[in-house]
Amino acid sequence: MEQRVSFITLAVADVARSRAFYVDGLGWRPIFDNDDVLMLPIADRVLLSLWSVDGFAAEIGEAPATGLAPITLSHNVATEAEADAVLAEAAAAGARVGAASHREWGGYSGYFSDPDGFRWEVAVNPGETGDFVLRPRR
The missing domain is CATH 3.10.180.10 (2,3-Dihydroxybiphenyl 1,2-Dioxygenase, domain 1)
Incomplete structure (x- = not known):
């Protein structure tokens, strides 16, 4: 598969x-x-x-199942300013938004919830995994 x-x-x-x-x-x-x-x-x-x-x-x-699903969906961006802008856009669309902060794993991220409570992470993820999700697939 x-x-x-x-x-x-x-x-x-x-x-x-x-x-x-x-x-x-x-x-x-x-x-x-x-x-x-x-x-x-x-x-x-x-x-x-x-x-x-x-x-x-x-x-x-x-x-x-009802209640908050134990899952997050992530939207990675290249810079902290982009993360803040995406979170602001989500807030303007009506999302519940938490402030972004620097994380112990070395990145920067914040979360918003869509109308059904599904959590989206907006993140700057340094290193290999961040590079992987941001660069075009070849």
């Missing part, structure tokens, strides 16, 4: 509310959009799928 992820699917309470945040607020462009699901290209061959809870449950055969 090839080592990759093609879709990240999150069950959301209200697709219209998610659309207002991601598309209208953050300016992301969907590749597919209807009342039940919103699909957003987020990387080379990777889609973020925001699916209604009912549609999600019908597909997988059980309701999703």
Whole structure:
């Protein structure tokens, strides 16, 4: 099996509310959009799928767990100023935002929550892993 992820699917309470945040607020462009699901290209061959809870449950055969999911999605940038700008943009779109700070692992990051509480990290990650996520795939 090839080592990759093609879709990240999150069950959301209200697709219209998610659309207002991601598309209208953050300016992301969907590749597919209807009342039940919103699909957003987020990387080379990777889609973020925001699916209604009912549609999600019908597909997988059980309701999703409730409460804060033990997962973060990360958006890496090259500089602290870029991280602060992304966090400000998320706040303007209606996200709950925590202040960025220098981390003990040597980076700089802050977090915001989308309308369903999914946590996004905005990070400057020095070193190999930061270089890997920021440079174009060849």
